[in-house]
Amino acid sequence: MNIHDIAKISGYSSSTVSRVINNRNYVSKKARQDIQKVIHDFDYVPNDVARDLSKGKTHNIGVVLPHTDHPYYTQLVEGIMSAAFPAGYRIVMLPSKFNAEIEMDYLNRLRRKAYDAIIFTSHGISLNELLEYQQYGSIVICHNPGELNIAAAYTHREESYTEAFKWIKSQNYQHISILLSRAYKISATAQKTFQAYRNTFGSEPDKNLLNTDVTTFKDGYNAAMKLCHNNQPDIYFTNGDDIAAGVRQFYLDNNLPVPRLIGQEDQLSGKILNIPTINHHFHEVGKLACGLAINNEIKQLSVESDFIFRNQKNIEN
Amino acid sequence: MNIHDIAKISGYSSSTVSRVINNRNYVSKKARQDIQKVIHDFDYVPNDVARDLSKGKTHNIGVVLPHTDHPYYTQLVEGIMSAAFPAGYRIVMLPSKFNAEIEMDYLNRLRRKAYDAIIFTSHGISLNELLEYQQYGSIVICHNPGELNIAAAYTHREESYTEAFKWIKSQNYQHISILLSRAYKISATAQKTFQAYRNTFGSEPDKNLLNTDVTTFKDGYNAAMKLCHNNQPDIYFTNGDDIAAGVRQFYLDNNLPVPRLIGQEDQLSGKILNIPTINHHFHEVGKLACGLAINNEIKQLSVESDFIFRNQKNIEN
DNA sequence: TCTTGACGTGGAACGCGTTCCACACTTTAA
DNA sequence: TTAAAGTGTGGAACGCGTTCCACGTCAAGA
Numbered sequence A, B: 001m002n003i004h005d006i007a008k009i010s011g012y013s014s015s016t017v018s019r020v021i022n023n024r025n026y027v028s029k030k031a032r033q034d035i036q037k038v039i040h041d042f043d044y045v046p047n048d049v050a051r052d053l054s055k056g057k058t059h060n061i062g063v064v065l066p067h068t069d070h071p072y073y074t075q076l077v078e079g080i081m082s083a084a085f086p087a088g089y090r091i092v093m094l095p096s097k098f099n100a101e102i103e104m105d106y107l108n109r110l111r112r113k114a115y116d117a118i119i120f121t122s123h124g125i126s127l128n129e130l131l132e133y134q135q136y137g138s139i140v141i142c143h144n145p146g147e148l149n150i151a152a153a154y155t156h157r158e159e160s161y162t163e164a165f166k167w168i169k170s171q172n173y174q175h176i177s178i179l180l181s182r183a184y185k186i187s188a189t190a191q192k193t194f195q196a197y198r199n200t201f202g203s204e205p206d207k208n209l210l211n212t213d214v215t216t217f218k219d220g221y222n223a224a225m226k227l228c229h230n231n232q233p234d235i236y237f238t239n240g241d242d243i244a245a246g247v248r249q250f251y252l253d254n255n256l257p258v259p260r261l262i263g264q265e266d267q268l269s270g271k272i273l274n275i276p277t278i279n280h281h282f283h284e285v286g287k288l289a290c291g292l293a294i295n296n297e298i299k300q301l302s303v304e305s306d307f308i309f310r311n312q313k314n315i316e317n
Numbered sequence C: 001t002c003t004t005g006a007c008g009t010g011g012a013a014c015g016c017g018t019t020c021c022a023c024a025c026t027t028t029a030a
Numbered sequence D: 001t002t003a004a005a006g007t008g009t010g011g012a013a014c015g016c017g018t019t020c021c022a023c024g025t026c027a028a029g030a
Helices: A003-010 A014-021 A029-041 A048-055 A071-084 A100-111 A127-136 A158-170 A188-201 A217-227 A241-253 A268-273 A282-295 B003-010 B014-021 B029-041 B048-055 B071-084 B100-111 B127-136 B158-170 B188-201 B217-227 B241-253 B268-273 B282-295
Strands: A060-065 A090-095 A117-120 A138-141 A151-156 A176-179 A235-237 A260-262 A277-279 A300-304 A306-308 B060-065 B090-095 B117-120 B138-141 B151-156 B176-179 B235-237 B260-262 B277-279 B300-304 B306-308
Touching: A003 A014, A003 A029, A014 A029, A048 B048, A060 A071, A060 A100, A060 A282, A071 A090, A071 A282, A071 B090, A090 B071, A100 A117, A100 A127, A117 A282, A127 A138, A138 A282, A151 A158, A151 A282, A158 A188, A158 A235, A158 A277, A158 A306, A176 A188, A176 A217, A217 A241, A241 A260, A241 A268, A241 B268, A268 B241, A268 B268, A282 A300, B003 B014, B003 B029, B014 B029, B060 B071, B060 B100, B060 B282, B071 B090, B071 B282, B100 B117, B100 B127, B117 B282, B127 B138, B138 B282, B151 B158, B151 B282, B158 B188, B158 B235, B158 B277, B158 B306, B176 B188, B176 B217, B217 B241, B241 B260, B241 B268, B282 B300
Parallel strands: A060 A090, A060 A117, A117 A138, A138 A151, A151 A300, A176 A235, A235 A260, B060 B090, B060 B117, B117 B138, B138 B151, B151 B300, B176 B235, B235 B260
Antiparallel strands: A090 B090, A277 A306, B277 B306
């Protein structure tokens, strides 16, 4: 049962049926009623895929997510959804594991019109490759693209990072461990972190107290296990409150005094444990990213991160 | 540039081009090479929407989610994705807020072929309404449907709930507060909780220590605020570790002794705070649900929940 | 009375890939 | 040698809704 059947049965053309279905003008009262009756009697509903094909638009937005098994990107996704839903868009989850091949596959799906736009919450492939695919649809990234002409929504991390390190300095911590989610050379975040360190201390971070690929509670736990003996860090600057919580857990489990911690993302674990954190307002970033995706605007929008001080000691002792 | 253009340019028919694109037999080496060259030269990619229309299949699975702003359904979604990805399916996020109209809209999209299957992680509309829509596509729910003939993946909560209440009884707690996510009459989970209570204590739960619509840390906090004076509960049975953490926070903030807590879902907050919990294995449930959705099997699969005992006192004192 | 212009409706092409069927030619088995 | 089976290819219909364009009617303004 399709629109042409309805047309035949009702004695009108498919054009008129289409007008009725889409509630458009230039249909007589009688025709509208006749057609609606047939639609009702035969329990007809139009086919969304045919409509999408015809309109050249799917109202789907692909969202590329490096991880599916931890809450890192949850805030971003929620923000995107909160903007997509009222605008009549749906989001399609695209797990990537930072795998360039998979990411490429998703980009090609954009070419193939599987979705109208694609948001990379993070990406493994180069910005130049992304630039090439802009001609096929709206592409939005979630970090600062610098001079490149690509749509982006992100947080300015510089100031909050510097504020955090200044606080660390003011407290006279000597052995500062930094846990990163991705290696320095491929991660803008890592670079920003180091820059803030340099600006504050005028020196490079201690390489012996560094760990990369730390993204979960468990990773934090394991990183602490590795690092606790190297110069005995007295503070950990981490990529997430959950990670900081993992570090803490290691020390507790081993009856060692828990060092100071700094988290990020203002997660529940940080709230519970009174860990100072940096709120990147990812919900807001997601909203902005989605807006750019929907309107196909190639511009950059950003928000400021906030360093949230909390007195961790309140709970540890 | 479409498949017919490629056909014309290469001098073959669109049937043959289609065979080449889909890597099928019955194409001569020469034809394959000629056509591939044209495809390459003109940088052609097929249109996914047209293909979906033609095949009558989208490889999309809709996932209806009551909430988008808290991590309740995260595990389920992750489980679904982990099964969908290797099978070549993508998931479309459908936020519902338990709104029957919105849920209906999503069901109708199933009729309209917008996705091949739909998974309700939870739902506000009646099972009977869902049953009616089964004719239009694969529908999977995530709770026990009893005798009804509908695909379902869920956890058996009975035993773990009973185990939890037995433990409560063994510890001689007198004032038991129960925090529910949805009202008794509409929530099977609430009913199971009460049943376990009755089985254990032989009586009804104290209505004065009951609260519904508690799903987040903040909700837990507020519920504790309301309930702490009614008979002073000495234990809270909650719907999630995060909620239990919210209860705890209220007591801490007000310098009151923290009562015992029982959480659910084995969330990070529970791990950190040593709150006993009930692991419903939602990741596994999600996987199972997705399998049913993909294979369009109308059957029921379930796993057992586990009560995980932890000695909360370790941390509170 | 003539001209606009709004209103109502249908035809047909368009968006684009897939697939059934027919037909021709080439092997292979009998 | 002949029938059967396999290979290669094209035509056209199919999946299905949208939209441009043409055409006719009728009322309002000139």
